[in-house]
Amino acid sequence: MLNFAIIGCGFIARKHALAIEKIDNANLIAVCDRIPKMMSFYSENYNVKTYTDSDEMLKNPLIDIVCICTPSGLHADIAEKVAAAKKHIVMEKPIAMTIEETDRIINASESNGVKLTIVHPNRFRTVVQETKKILDQKLLGKISHANCLVNWNRGQEYYDQASWRGTKAHDGGVLMNQAIHNLDLLLWFMGKPTEVFSLEATRLRDIEAEDVSAGIIRFENGSLANVQASTTVYPKNFEESITIFGEKGTIKIGGTNALHFEKLEVQNLDNPAIQNIVNRVEEDPWGTPGHQRIIEEIIFAIQNNAEPAVTGEDGKRALKLVLAFYESAASKTLVYI
CATH class of the missing domain: 3.40.50.720 (NAD(P)-binding Rossmann-like Domain)
Known part of the structure; x- marks a missing residue:
């Protein structure tokens, strides 16, 4: 115990x-x-x-x-x-x-x-796990590009709950607080980023940080990704999705909480194989709750002297990407990571 x-x-x-x-x-x-x-x-x-x-x-x-x-x-x-x-x-x-x-x-x-673990629980969603397996098997071939979208609603009352919310010192904006989960997944799927360019704005919420952001990433393997994130969508969360385009397949994880395959076409997977994957996701889209998995993983790491599933270095990589977006938006220039 x-x-x-x-x-x-x-x-x-x-x-x-x-x-x-x-x-x-x-x-x-x-x-x-x-x-x-x-x-x-x-x-x-x-x-x-x-x-x-x-x-x-x-x-x-x-x-x-x-x-x-x-x-x-x-x-x-x-x-x-x-x-x-x-x-x-x-x-x-x-x-x-x-x-x-x-x-x-x-x-x-x-x-x-x-031991140190960071709460990036979206990695444990069933559809994310299945996507990671496909990518690790290189079934999509050479990756062309990806889209990462988080268009959500967080009303002013959300930010007014506490004085630290929406501040640059203690909270950050939509990239740091909401989309960082999706950026963590993008890094997990696509590898090391080398360049970013970003624009951001505070359009509808009375906060210090950004409530909408749009940017582009180039990865070490040459692939690109578009990132769009907001908390300004009316009247409620609209979409959370990651789409990956490869020479031999296309995958889109979508919905309001990125829980389902909206597109799964892979050249070297026949229809029954694809249907089996889709069925596994639809049978249990959330899987074991992410926080529970994070805690189970650190318990396993302590008991077996292993690394947790999500390490401090993983948390650092996601943060570094957010900060590169912020630097690019502030300087209005391309930022090299």
Whole structure:
């Protein structure tokens, strides 16, 4: 049995608590938030000890793993303390807001011998897993290009929930907060990026960061990708999709939450084989919830002295791509990664 604690009891923390509850060898024993009322849900629904001081909580020798669910700009300082206390780390995305902060997190984890995983749960969706298998088998042949679209709705009330939302220091905009999941998938599918160009705007939301972004990526293998992301769509989420065009096939993962194949045509897969793949997706599109898989994977990594499925370096790659988009938009130039 591994004991978990949560720091930061906002909305996303409930997904961590539910995931821990579903895993047989995981147990939530503590939560921490500077605002006591934020912890009432956990004290009422889980047998946990509550803390308003994370330093005090980290003295608890029974805690093995800490889920960090605070505003992103606070990740580095908290992670260093958690690692120094010899607790393993489950870090909500993005890993941090800067590369310097990211390196501090990774270095602290390595120097203290603790495991670090970043919550990029979309990798575990059934359709994503099936797409990755096809790409790893090189069934699409040479990749020409890809499209990555996240056109969602986040109304002003979403940003007004907390003063840190939509700020550049602690949250970022649609790329950092929503589309970073899809950029992580794009990197997982397409490989290393070498150049980006981006434009961004704040069109409809009263926030400091961007609410709409459009950009282009060139990858090391020569393929290109278009990226479009927004939180300005009326009246609700419209689409989340990734399309990959290859010389021997086309794949489109689509829908409002990128859960289904909207196109699956592969030269070397006959119709029955394709239908079998589609059926596996439709039978269980969400698969095991992503947060649960992330936590299961770090438990496996701890018990087997292995790397987690999503590492700190994976989190750094996704962040680096977002920051390259931001740099390009600010400078109005091509940015080399």
